[in-house]
Amino acid sequence: MTTNPAILHLLLTSRLSVTAMNWLTTALDRIAADHTTIRALFPTVGRHCGREGLLGAPDAHETSELHRWSVDDAARTLMLAALPLSRAELGTEVAALYRYGDAAEKRGVLRGLGSLDSTEELDERALPLVHDGLRTNDTRIITAAMAAYGARRLDQAAYRQGVLKCVFLGIPLSDIDGLDARGDAELVRMLTDYARERRAAGRDVPADVWRVVDPNELSRET
């Protein structure tokens, strides 16, 4: 899936106040002129642009890939896209923003990686950030780690473990990128085992897991 900066910009224009949009426009200009300005601007995005959902009421937009985005995620993604850097320099700046970011900034970086990846500028340089995010127990950061960049760049074993971790933490499968392209027989086997373990313990299996797992498989010997 793509996270096209032009679409994010359009959505932000409709969601943000004039004051907030002016602040963001100025911020993007400053970053484009001097990449170091992003370091002070990045932590303040929530204060200037707010933190609500990018699409408004979440229920109405379950089918959109952007339904889990907040306006600060989108603003931070535009800031990353505005960086006048490439390849190794870009990777270093993005890694520092992640390393020194609070939870919202880390989430913004992980989401924003998707739009940087469309130009192949980043390559796999930001993959350690995705692994770091997946090691946390913060569902917001884990979900962002499994967004476009992570879903595209993680190796198959790490991708499957990421999906399973999301299921364990109650993150809906619809919040994870790349399932159609990357779901494989081994992932189905892991989710089937998970469902069997839940059943054995007398616990519910999340409804979305049943869309992947065949209930008849549960009664078979393993």
Place this chain on the structure above:
Amino acid sequence: MRIFDPHIHMTSRTTDDYAAMHAAGVRALVEPSFWVGQPRTSPETFVDYFDGLVGWEPFRADQFGIRHHCTIGLNPKEANDPRCREVLDILPRYLAKDGVVAVGELGYDAMTDAEEEVFTAQLDLAREHELPVLVHTPHRDKVAGTRRSLDVVAASGIPPHHVVIDHLNEVTVDLVADSGCWMGFSLYPDTKMDEDRMVTLLREYGTERMLINSAADWGKSDPLKTARAGAAMLAAGFDHNDVDTVLWRNPVAFYERSGKLVLDATDTVEQGATFAGNSVLRGARPGS
């Protein structure tokens, strides 16, 4: 009763504490950075601690319908270890973060020269970042320590109403009342203050500039001391408006100076009725 605990070390507490605090009315809190039981020996370990205060701990609090903010600073005890001095260099990065609503805990432990240097340097940072200041007063030699803290604050040029002097008691409250700084009281099971003595002080000094906290940490402490203080106030004849002033409106007014207090509903709890023009939830969690 809606409660804002202006000083509590949640990193040391369990999820049972979070649940009990929510049930007792706690909807927001500030966790000051401080020393942990084991002395730290390098700046890197502070970085991970601070990251937790702006990352993991607010996420944990959110699960229980409680808004978490923090204060960031190099505490006086560890200010004495030269290996930790470089922590001062990383503070500006954290003071810029959303959830950081004050610089602290600062002040004195053993009243050394090193403590004073670090205290003064961080008051400068507070002025640059336009943040309020949380000052810890020492356990030992408390009166002298409180007086000296007030002198250092006055010399810094920071307005007194941007500063809270914490862990006060009957013998130190006068000094702070006269200074114009906010007065903080930590209610503990055996040490510092208790709720009945607190009520006596509230009768004498009124509710203005008064902050009550549980300061619960890794020692023997009680995260519900704020709620118990509210109950003691009501039993002693204070009305609900007085209790709301001390347990909610005062901490909001103090930390609001940071411009970074976020008191909307958390992810797990629906927003309740508005109160005094502010959309903070009050009352019980839906379904409880």
